[in-house]
Amino acid sequence: MIKVRKAGLETSIQDYPGRIGYWNQGFPPSGPMDSWSFRMANVLVGNQPGLAGLECQFLGPTLEFGADTVIAVTGADMRPTLDGEALPMWRSFVVKAGQTLALGAARIGARAYVAIAGGFDNPQMLGSRSTFNKAGVGGIDGHSIQPGQELPVAAAKGTPGMLVPEALRPEIRTDRNWTIEVCAGPNDDWIDAAGQERFLTSAWVLSAKSDRTGFRLEGPEWTFAKKAYDKPKEHGSLPSNIIDHGYPMGAINLAGQTPIVLVNDGPSMGGFINPYTVPSAAFWKLGQAKPGEHLHFQLISVKEAQLIATQIAERCVFANLVQA
Template sequence: MIRILKAGLETSIQDYPGRLGYWNQGFPPSGPMDSWSFRMANVLVGNAPGAAALECQFLGPSLEFGSDTVIAVTGADMRPAIDDEPIPLWHSIAVKAGQTLALSAARTGARAYIAFAGGFANPEMLGSRSTFNKAGVGGIDGHSVKAGQDLPVLDGRGTPGLAVPGGLRPDIRTDKAWDIEVCAGPNDDWIDVAGQERFLTSPWTLSAKSDRTGFRLDGPRWTFAEKATNKPKEHGSLPSNIIDHGYPMGAINLAGQTPIILVNDGPSMGGFINPYTVPSAAFWKLGQAKPGETFHFKLVSVAQAQDLAVRIARRCVAGNLVKA
């Protein structure tokens, strides 16, 4: 068991790739925002890359170990410490029963990941252990962890003293500006040429009104193509309205003049256009961005986005680890 002493800010159990195949019934994939850091944490402790682990958002938790185990902390720098002694990120660490792990506020990045040898043993719901807070599904009792809870862990045997080489880790920025890949579509033709150029050349600021459902962006006004302003009535009155259709994960959903990136707990469909889509390989950047930081969007093809995803997956394997 892992006992939660302090919960942190919406610390939750997630697994990868999350809850697939139920979006049409209202259950999004959930899973980790930064799946690169998440998978690396699991690989470090000898788990499968997708095993259930903790996602810690902005402010980390404090935990007490019920037995000897091996852990790893990756992602945002929340200054992890065991019994008040700092430990390195991106390393596998042996811990003893009764010791405590404490994470504080994120110094760089936004989300840290804690993996434990064996992974969590909370019940699977709809094929996943991931937490979907808004529906009370997965995790422990359907919600983020709470102080006083005991989290069950499966048997596992990790190897301490391993590390992820620097070149295989995501480059979690400290300059508060992010270059985010996007693919055009599915509704890019509803935006005029000037509006498309403006989107790709302007800075966009991540709003504090953001969560695991959607990342709201502040930036310049959008301008629309003829098909958005001269359309059948069933599409709605605003240029950004369209007859209800499916949303891809990562869609930049345009609600009036406000773009919202639909992330892990986002809706599956609705009546707004989606001019661009952030591919899964760029989600780690979204997961490590804080409100007030700036996004610059870079257009890539679907083939380029798929290649990025393959390259990340090839890094998240045990054969890439080195002795610390």
């Protein structure tokens, strides 16, 4: 067991790829926002890439270990310490029973990941251990971790002393500017040419009114194609309204004039258009962006998005690690 001394800000158990196959019943995939850093943490300690680990958002937890094990911390720089001594990131370490891991506020990036040999052993719900807070599903008692809780861990030997080379790590921005890949559609034809150009050439600010359901963006107003106005009444009165349809994960959902990127805990359907979609390969960037930072969107093809996803997956294997 691991004892939670401090919970941090919405620290949750997640696994990858999350809760698959239940979105049509109202249960989104959940899982880690930055799955690249998450998978690397697991590989470092000798786990399969998708085993359950911790996602630490903005402010990390303080954890006391009940047994000897192997851990790794990746993702955002929360200046982790072990019994008060600095713990380097992106490498695996032995921790002893009674030692305490503490993560602070994120200095660079937004979300850090903690993997432990064997992974967390909380009960699976609908095929996943991932936490979906808004429905009280997964995690510990359906929610993010709380002070005083004990987190169950599966027994495993682990692999200490391994390091992820810098060339294989995601580049977490320090200049508050992110280039986020998007694919056109499914409703890009509802936006006129000027509106599409404006979206792709503007700096969009990530709003503080964002969470694991949706990332709200602040920027210029949208303009619409003729079909957004010349439509049957059942589509709704606003040009961004459309008859209810399915939403892809990563959809940039246009509610009136407010674009909201639907992320891991987002809805599966609704009555707004989705002019663009952030592919899964770019989700790690969303996961590491902080409110107030600028997002610049770059149009790519579906084939290019698939290639990027494949390249990331090829990096997240044990054979790519080196001795620390």
